[in-house]
Amino acid sequence: MTEEQEILNRWRLVLGRYASEQLSFSSEEARLMEMEEALDYLYAREYGEDQDIRQERKGGDGSSKLTVPKWLQQVKKLFPKQTVEIMERHALDKYGMTELLTDPDVMRKLEPNRELLKTILTLKHMMKGEVLALAREIVRKVADELIKKLEQEVRQSFFGKLNRSISSPIRSMRNLDIKKTIRRNLKNYDTDRDELVLKQVYFSARMKRYNSWRVIVCVDESGSMLDSVIHSAVMAGIFAKLPMLDTKLVIFDTNVVDLSGYAEDPVEILMSVQLGGGTNINGALSYCESLIDFPYRTMVVLVSDLYEGGGYDNMYRVSKGIIESGAKLVVLTALDMEANPDYDRNAAKKLASMGAFVGAMTPEELVGFVSQVVI
Numbered sequence: 001m002t003e004e005q006e007i008l009n010r011w012r013l014v015l016g017r018y019a020s021e022q023l024s025f026s027s028e029e030a031r032l033m034e035m036e037e038a039l040d041y042l043y044a045r046e047y048g049e050d051q052d053i054r055q056e057r058k059g060g061d062g063s064s065k066l067t068v069p070k071w072l073q074q075v076k077k078l079f080p081k082q083t084v085e086i087m088e089r090h091a092l093d094k095y096g097m098t099e100l101l102t103d104p105d106v107m108r109k110l111e112p113n114r115e116l117l118k119t120i121l122t123l124k125h126m127m128k129g130e131v132l133a134l135a136r137e138i139v140r141k142v143a144d145e146l147i148k149k150l151e152q153e154v155r156q157s158f159f160g161k162l163n164r165s166i167s168s169p170i171r172s173m174r175n176l177d178i179k180k181t182i183r184r185n186l187k188n189y190d191t192d193r194d195e196l197v198l199k200q201v202y203f204s205a206r207m208k209r210y211n212s213w214r215v216i217v218c219v220d221e222s223g224s225m226l227d228s229v230i231h232s233a234v235m236a237g238i239f240a241k242l243p244m245l246d247t248k249l250v251i252f253d254t255n256v257v258d259l260s261g262y263a264e265d266p267v268e269i270l271m272s273v274q275l276g277g278g279t280n281i282n283g284a285l286s287y288c289e290s291l292i293d294f295p296y297r298t299m300v301v302l303v304s305d306l307y308e309g310g311g312y313d314n315m316y317r318v319s320k321g322i323i324e325s326g327a328k329l330v331v332l333t334a335l336d337m338e339a340n341p342d343y344d345r346n347a348a349k350k351l352a353s354m355g356a357f358v359g360a361m362t363p364e365e366l367v368g369f370v371s372q373v374v375i
Contacts, residue, residue, distance in 0.1 A: 008023065009025055009032055011023065012024070012025055012032070012036070013032065013035060013036055013039060017036055017040055031078070034074065034078060035078050035079070037066065037074075038066070038071060038074045038075050038078060038079075041066045041071050042071070042087060042090065042091055042095065042097075043090075045095045068097060068119065069115045069116055069118070069119040070115065072088070072118075072119050072122060072123075073115065073118065073119075075087055075088075076223065081223060081276070088123075092126065102131060103131070104130045104131055104134055107131055107134040107135065107138075108134060110138070112138045112141040112142050112145075113142065114142060114146075114230070116138060116142070117138065117139060117142040117143075117230065117270075118226055118227070118230070120135045120138060120139060121139075121226065121229075121230070121270060121273065121275060122223075122226070122275060124271065125274070136267065136271060139267050139270055139271060140267045143233070143234060143237075143266045143267055143270065146230075146231070146234045146363075147234055147237065147238060147266070150234065150235070150238060150363050150364065150367070151238060153363075153364045153367050153368075154238055154242070154367050157367045157368050157370075157371035158242060158244070158367075158371050177202045180202040181198065181200070181201050181202045182196065184200060184202060185197065185198050185199060185200065212243075212244055212245070212246055212297070213244060213245055213246070213297050213298070213299060213373070213374040214245075214246045214247075214248065214291070214292070214293065214294070214297065214298045214299070215239055215245050215246070215247050215248070215298075215299045215301060215370065215374075216248040216249075216250065216288045216291055216292075216298065216299070216300045216301065217232055217235070217236045217239070217247065217248065217249050217250070217301045217303065218250045218251075218252065218284050218285065218288050218300060218301065218302045218303065218304075219232040219233075219249070219250070219251045219252070219303045219304075220251075220252060220253075220279060220281070220284075220302075220303060220304035220305065221251045221252065221253055221273045221274065221275055221276075221277075222253060222275070222276065222277065222278075222279050222305070222307075223275045223276045224305055224342065225303070225304065225305060226275060227334070227335075227336035227337075227338075228303050228332070228334055228335040228336055229251075229270075229273055229275070229303075230270065230336075231335045231336050231337075231363050232249075232303050232335055233249075233266040233269040233270050233273075234266050234363070235335070235363055235366060235367075236249040236263050236266070236269070237263060237264055237265065237266040237269070239263075239370070240263040240264040241264060244374055245370075245374065247260070247263050248260040248263070248288075248291055249262070249263045249269065250284060250287060250288055250291075251269075251272075251273055252279075252280060252281075252283065252284035252287075253274070253276070253277035253278055253279060253280070254277055254278040254279070254280045254283075254309065254310075255280075255283075256280075256283055256284050256287045257272070258287070259272060278309040279304070279307055279308060279309045279310070280308075280309055280310035281302070281304055281306070281308045281310065281315045282308065282310040282311060282314035282315040282317075282318055283310055284302075285300070285302065285315065285318045285319060285322065286318050288300050288302075288322070289318060289321060289322055289325075292322070292325060292327050295325040295326035295327040296326045296327070298327040298328070299327065299328045299330060299370065299373060299374075300322055300327055300328070300329050300330065301330045301332060301366075302329065302330065302331045302332065303332045303335050304331070304332075304333070304343075305333060305334075305341065305342060305343040305344065306331070306333065306343050306344040306347040306348055306351075307343070307344050307347075308344070308347065312347060312350075315347070316350060316351070316354070319351055319354060319356060320354055323354055323355045323356060328357070328373065329351075329355070329356040329357070330356070330357045330369070331348065331351050331356050331357065331358040331359075332359065332360060332361055332366070333348060333358070333359065333360050334360040334361070335360075335361055335362075335363065335366060336362070336363075337362055337363070338362075339360040339361055339362045339365070340360070341360040357369075
């Protein structure tokens, strides 16, 4: 894109969709139209009573289909963090978009879902009283729904493995030990009828005893990691209830906070995070290193986009120390349902070359990965 094209595109964004006949976008039309829609959703309020008249003149354009939750998500995707903060401040202070913050009746009518959850986590610091209590209820409903969905995967991965050395009194086809049944009944083979007579059928017990592993989930709470923060809190809550895992939960930006005492309650965790701010991965990993008692039975799961603000050399040094101690270092550049990461690829390559497992995972994939290591 030339400098002249960029200037024209910026002027079109400033003037808005009402200038479309006089000035069209010169490139990247789809993305720029999304930016225009997000800006129009907010700043068209500047027209006040004249807004309906201006929309009428445009005929088929109609009004924006954005909602507050979708608008918040869109501006975070399209604009720099500093710009987003300004737009949110204008929305709340200048244009009075306070429905989610001040009106309990509006809050009660909202359908609990992940998009609403993300909106609440973004703006919860501005909520108070009854609205905050209602917001907490929504967070719990969405978190419980995610837990219910993922617990089945956890049960299958951690408790679905058979212990074939122990017979079970539970007679279930799912537990049937075919090889043992055939082997033990070979002596009952009827040569005249040429068939195996099963006088005893054997079933395998499910494994119940485990050697405990410590799993330290270390979560970057910067604004770009919101989806991963949500799923990290949910997975930590599920892991904390498993008898074979000693789960620790650490969240960080430039500061490090140990929320291990709340690990079983994802709602408390999510309502405690402060999205945004800087990133000090080195400081967070250094704290996690201090929680390692038995390295060969410890897994440190770092959930971060790896954009380090505290110095990459320091981050690499502490990561190397964790790996060389015998602990497993797992670096997840995304932990959400889509697992589409945006991360520092150079840092990821460096950590992988040092022996860390680096990748993006869905929560289900993380469950399978952890179960394979600890069982």
